[in-house]
Amino acid sequence: MKKFYSAISATILTAVLFISATATAQLDFLPRGSQAASVSQRIGNTDVSIIYSRPSVNEREIWGALVPYGMNNFGFGTATESPWRAGANENTVFKTTHDLTIGGKALPAGKYGLHMIVNEDNTATVIFSKNHGAWGSYFYDPSEDALRVDVTTNEIPHTELLTYSFDEVGANSAVASLKWEKKQIPFTIETDVTANVMAEIRQQLQTSPGFNRQTWEQAAGYALNNGGNLDEALGWVNGAIEGQFFSQKNFNNLSLKAQILERQGKTAEAKAIMDEAMPLGTVFEIHSYGRQLIAQGKKDDALEVFKWNAKEHKGTWPVDFGLARGYSAVGNYKTALKHLKIAASRAPDQPNKDAIAAYITQLEEEKDIN
Known part of the structure; x- marks a missing residue:
C-alpha cells in the first residue's frame, strides 16, 4: 500500500x-x-x-x-x-x-x-x-x-x-x-558461540592474558569442552606444560592434555600422560580422576587408581571412600562395604557422614553406590 x-x-x-x-x-x-x-x-x-x-x-x-x-x-x-x-x-x-x-x-x-x-x-x-x-x-x-x-x-x-x-x-x-x-x-x-570464543581466545593469547599459564590451560579446556579445534587445544595445553617462561607441569594440565588425547582417539598416549600426572596430584585430585574413570565406564582402571591413591596417601581422607567406590563399580560389594565403614570413621563433616550412611545401606542391599 x-x-x-x-x-x-x-x-x-x-x-x-x-x-x-x-x-x-x-x-x-x-x-x-x-x-x-x-x-x-x-x-x-x-x-x-x-x-x-x-x-x-x-x-x-x-x-x-x-x-x-x-x-x-x-x-x-x-x-x-x-x-x-x-x-x-x-x-x-x-x-x-x-x-x-x-x-x-x-x-x-x-x-x-x-x-x-x-x-x-x-x-x-x-x-x-x-x-x-x-x-x-x-x-x-x-x-x-x-x-x-x-x-x-x-x-x-x-x-x-x-x-x-x-x-x-x-x-x-x-x-x-x-x-x-x-x-x-x-x-x-x-x-556461533564456540567460533566467536575461539577467535577471541586466539586474539587474547597474543596480549597480556597470554603471559600466564592459566590462560593457556583455560583456552585448551574451553576448546575441549565446547567442540573447538582439538589440535589447537593440544598446542595450547602443551604451551602451558613446557617450553614457555610461564610453563609448569602439574596434575591439572597433564590431565587436561590426556583428555584431549583421549578425545582424539589416542588412548595409549592419554594413559601414559596420566601415569606421569598421578605422582603430581593431591589425594583429592586422584580421587576425582578415579570417579571420572567410573563415569567413562572404565571401572577396572578406576579401581587401580583408587588403590594407587590409598597406597600413596595411606590412612587419609578420602582414600577408603574411593576404594569403596572402586570395588562397588566392579561388583565387589562386600569389600566395598568394608572400606566404606572405614571411610565413615574418617569423614570430615556431617554431609559426608550422612552420604556414607546412605551408601552403606545401598551396599548392604548389593546396589552400586556410583
Whole structure:
C-alpha cells in the first residue's frame, strides 16, 4: 500500500523536522515525547543492542494508520519508498559485536539501521541497513540493505509504549521482539558461540592474558569442552606444560592434555600422560580422576587408581571412600562395604557422614553406590 502526501503537507513536515533538528542540535537535553531507550542482551560472548525511541499508543490507531502498511512515500528526504523506522525520531539502531544469523541469514558484526515493512496479513519484513546514521527512514536506500528477513507477527496484550525485548534467550540464540499496541514483531538471532570464543581466545593469547599459564590451560579446556579445534587445544595445553617462561607441569594440565588425547582417539598416549600426572596430584585430585574413570565406564582402571591413591596417601581422607567406590563399580560389594565403614570413621563433616550412611545401606542391599 502506498501513501502520497500533498506538497503542502510535505512542506509543513519538512519545516517541523528542520525546526526539531535545529532545536535538538542546540539543546539536546530537552525531553522528547518519544523517550530514548536501549536494550541489550549477551548471547555467549556476543553483545546485541537495540537503540530506539518509544512512542506511546495514546489512543491512536497504529497499524495501517500511524504506521502505514507496506512501503510509503513520506514526502521528505531522498527516498521515494520507505519502510517504517521501527521506532520514532532518528534511526532505530541495531548493534552486534560478532557475526549473527537472523532468520537463518548471515549478518556480519557491526551497526545497522533497523527498519520494518509491516503488512496487512500478519507478516512483516525486518530490514538491516548499512546506513545507521540517517534520520528515520526518509533517506532509506534499498541498495544499502545488509539483510532482509520475512517474519510472522503475533497478536499480544496491549503494550502502550513501543518496547523492544529479548525473549527465549538460550546458549546460542535469542528472539528479539518489537511489541507495540497489540502486535509483536519477532526475529530470531543466532550466533556461533564456540567460533566467536575461539577467535577471541586466539586474539587474547597474543596480549597480556597470554603471559600466564592459566590462560593457556583455560583456552585448551574451553576448546575441549565446547567442540573447538582439538589440535589447537593440544598446542595450547602443551604451551602451558613446557617450553614457555610461564610453563609448569602439574596434575591439572597433564590431565587436561590426556583428555584431549583421549578425545582424539589416542588412548595409549592419554594413559601414559596420566601415569606421569598421578605422582603430581593431591589425594583429592586422584580421587576425582578415579570417579571420572567410573563415569567413562572404565571401572577396572578406576579401581587401580583408587588403590594407587590409598597406597600413596595411606590412612587419609578420602582414600577408603574411593576404594569403596572402586570395588562397588566392579561388583565387589562386600569389600566395598568394608572400606566404606572405614571411610565413615574418617569423614570430615556431617554431609559426608550422612552420604556414607546412605551408601552403606545401598551396599548392604548389593546396589552400586556410583
